[in-house]
Amino acid sequence: MTKYQVEEIYGTTVVSSGTVVESDPMKAAEATAGQRVLPRALQDHWFRVVDEDQAAVYEYSLAGPDERPEEWTKLSDLGSPILGHTRESDAADEQESFYNCPICGQPVDMHDLRQVMWHEQPRHERLKPEIVKRS
Ligand SMILES: [Zn+2]
Structure with a gap:
């Protein structure tokens, strides 16, 4: 080798x-x-x-066309989670913290300002879905 x-x-x-x-x-x-x-x-x-x-x-x-999926910007590429505010959330509240981005249609977690800022860009791709660990 x-x-x-x-x-x-x-x-x-x-x-x-x-x-x-x-x-x-x-x-x-x-x-x-x-x-x-x-x-x-x-x-x-x-x-x-x-x-x-x-x-x-x-x-x-x-040898052939590039078979790899196009490079997505990963959520973790944007840095550590930026939590807009912290509070205890129950299941119902969790539902309300998501909205669908009007540009790319991806659900955006309003509690994470990284996602909010990303989706506020006039042109952007969907973020690669990741498991977001909440402590
Ligand atoms: Zn978007």
Whole structure:
């Protein structure tokens, strides 16, 4: 097994990088891509695999269309929960603390100002649903 440095690149911008231990560089790229890859032609979206021991660089791109779900902004990307106000809530109250966003239709928890602020943006995507732990 060899340790490879794998970078996911759009054009010339590295969007992610990490270390993968695999038996060959193509497998390392596939582990990162989560799907089949082929040697890169001229694709804009590609993977650079560096074998530092051999000082070798390999380039791959996806064999087919990108099968991964589009990147959603996760709630946790926005930081820690910002609670508008704290109070004991019963089940009925919990229902009333949600409204449906008029832009994306997602239920918004009014108790969490992160969600409220996100959905107040004139253009936005739905947030990735997450289990919100309340202490
Ligand atoms: Zn929304």
